[in-house]
Amino acid sequence: xxxxxxxxxxxxxxxxxxxxxxxxxxxxxxxxxxxxxxxxxxxxxxxxxxxxxxxxxxxxxxxxxxxxxxxxxxxxxxxxxxxxxxxxxxx
Numbered sequence: 001x002x003x004x005x006x007x008x009x010x011x012x013x014x015x016x017x018x019x020x021x022x023x024x025x026x027x028x029x030x031x032x033x034x035x036x037x038x039x040x041x042x043x044x045x046x047x048x049x050x051x052x053x054x055x056x057x058x059x060x061x062x063x064x065x066x067x068x069x070x071x072x073x074x075x076x077x078x079x080x081x082x083x084x085x086x087x088x089x090x091x
Contacts (some may be wrong), residue, residue, distance in 0.1 A: 026041050031038035 020043070024038075028038040
């Protein structure tokens with residue numbers, strides 16, 4: 001026997017996944033009552049949370065893409081304050 005609390009996530013996951021669709025349907029009906037047109041917002045596609053490293057290490061220990069890293073470092077904007085300057089704020 002399985003308790004109901006253990007089965008609850010199995011039923012909640014599909015409902016939670018349908019919430020954006022249900023929201024869009026409800027908002028379309030509400031906008032329709034006022035005579036307006038409801039346009040669905042553009043949703044961002046799902047992205048992988050694990051980002052691969054930008055610099056891959058070669059067999060001999062050198063970093064591939066040194067030119068790209070040097071170009072990226074050259075285009076960075078310098079900070080407005082020199083390093084080590086304190087604002088004098090005390091938390």
